Amino acid sequence: MTVIESSSSLDGGVMKKSSPIQVSRGMKTMIAALVVLFLFCKIFVPDSTSKGAVLGMLPFAAVLAIIALGQTLVIQQGGIDLSVAGSVSLAVVYVTRLPQQHDSQLWKAVLVALGSAFVVGVINGILISRIGINAIVATLGVSSLEYAVIMAISQGSPRRTTNLLNHIAANLTLGIPNSAIFAVLATIVVTLFLKRSVSGRRFEAVGANSRAGFAAGLKVKRHQISAYIWAQILYCLAGILLAGILTQPTAYQGDSLVFPSVTVVVLGGTSLLGGRGFPAASAVAALFLQQLNQMVLTLNVPFGVRTLVTAIALLVGIALYTIRWEFVRERFSALNSRRSVGAAHV
Numbered sequence: 001m002t003v004i005e006s007s008s009s010l011d012g013g014v015m016k017k018s019s020p021i022q023v024s025r026g027m028k029t030m031i032a033a034l035v036v037l038f039l040f041c042k043i044f045v046p047d048s049t050s051k052g053a054v055l056g057m058l059p060f061a062a063v064l065a066i067i068a069l070g071q072t073l074v075i076q077q078g079g080i081d082l083s084v085a086g087s088v089s090l091a092v093v094y095v096t097r098l099p100q101q102h103d104s105q106l107w108k109a110v111l112v113a114l115g116s117a118f119v120v121g122v123i124n125g126i127l128i129s130r131i132g133i134n135a136i137v138a139t140l141g142v143s144s145l146e147y148a149v150i151m152a153i154s155q156g157s158p159r160r161t162t163n164l165l166n167h168i169a170a171n172l173t174l175g176i177p178n179s180a181i182f183a184v185l186a187t188i189v190v191t192l193f194l195k196r197s198v199s200g201r202r203f204e205a206v207g208a209n210s211r212a213g214f215a216a217g218l219k220v221k222r223h224q225i226s227a228y229i230w231a232q233i234l235y236c237l238a239g240i241l242l243a244g245i246l247t248q249p250t251a252y253q254g255d256s257l258v259f260p261s262v263t264v265v266v267l268g269g270t271s272l273l274g275g276r277g278f279p280a281a282s283a284v285a286a287l288f289l290q291q292l293n294q295m296v297l298t299l300n301v302p303f304g305v306r307t308l309v310t311a312i313a314l315l316v317g318i319a320l321y322t323i324r325w326e327f328v329r330e331r332f333s334a335l336n337s338r339r340s341v342g343a344a345h346v
Contacts, residue, residue, distance in 0.1 A: 026281035031284060037288060045295050048295045061183075061289075062241065064238075064290055065183045065186075065282070066186050067238045070261075072268070072278070079128060080272075082139040083140070084235055086143030086150070089252050090113070090120075091243070094112050094113040097154055103164035113240060118232065121231065121233070124228040128224070150251050151251075169242075169245050203227070206220050206224070207275050208276065259307075259310060264286045267285035267288065268285040292309060
C-alpha cells in the first residue's frame with residue numbers, strides 16, 4: 001500500500017476511502033445539526049429565520065466559510081493559522097484605501113492584496129516548515145506585522161468601499177447573495193483539488209504522516225508551505241468580499257474571525273492533528289455557526305454570551321469526533337449490568 005492510499009485510513013475511520021461521492025461523517029452531522037437548528041429557530045425564534053434575517057446572515061456565513069477553507073488546509077498539515085485577523089483586515093484596508101473610492105482603481109488594489117497575501121503565506125510557511133517555529137507563535141507574530149502595515153496605511157480609521165466592489169459583493173443573483181455564490185465556488189474548487197487530484201491526495205498524505213510522505217519521496221515542506229499560501233489567498237478573498245458587503249468597514253474587521261474559523265473546521269470533522277480534511281463540511285459548519293449566532297443575536301443577549309456559544313460549539317465539535325462513544329456506551333452498559341446483578345443478589 002502506498003502512502004497516498006494509506007492516508008485514507010488515517011483519520012480514525014471517519015471515511016474509509018478517498019471517493020469524492022462519499023459523504024463524510026462531519027458533513028452528515030453538520031447537515032443534520034443545521035436542519036435541527038433552523039427548525040428550532042423557526043419555532044422558538046422565528047425572527048432569526050425571516051427572509052431578511054437569512055439574507056443578512058448569508059453574506060457573513062459566506063465570508064466565514066471561505067476563511068474556514070483556508071484554515072482547513074492549514075490544519076490538515078498539522079498546523080493552525082492565527083494570522084486570520086491580520087490577513088482579513090489587511091485585505092479590507094487595501095481594497096478600501098488604495099482605490100480612494102474610484103472603481104477604475106479597484107483591480108489594482110485587488111492585485112496588491114493578492115500579492116501581499118502570497119508573501120504573507122510564504123513567510124508563514126517558511127517560518128513554520130523550514131525554520132521550525134511553532135505555528136501559533138509564528139502566525140501571531142506575522143499577524144502583528146500585518147497590523148503594523150494596517151496602521152501605516154489607514155491610521156486605524158475606516159474608509160468607504162467603492163461602488164463597484166459593493167455591487168459585486170453585496171448584490172443578489174437570482175435571489176442569492178453574490179458572496180454566497182463566491183463561497184460555493186471556492187468550496188467546490190478546494191474540494192475537487194483535495195478529493196479528485198493527485199496533488200490533493202499527496203497533500204492529504206503528507207498531512208496524515210509527514211515522515212511516511214518524506215520516505216515515499218513526496219515534497220513534504222513544499223506541501224506544508226503551500227497550505228499557508230493558499231490559506232492566505234482564501235483569507236484575502238474573504239477580506240475583499242467583507243469590504244464589499246460592509247459599506248464602511250473598520251481597519252480591524254478580521255479580529256472576530258480567528259476563533260470561529262477554527263471552530264467550524266473542527267465542527268466539520270477535520271482533525272486538529274492533521275490528515276484528511278473536509279472543506280465542504282467546514283463550509284456547512286460556517287453556515288451553522290453563523291445561524292446560531294444570528295439566533296443568539298436576535299435574543300439580544302450580551303456579546304460575551306455569543307462568544308461563549310462559539311466556545312461551547314468548539315467543545316462539542318472536539319468531543320463529537322475525538323471521544324470513542326462506542327466505548328462510552330459499552331462502559332455504561334457494563335455498569336448498568338453490574339448494578340442489576342447487585343440488586344438481584346440483594
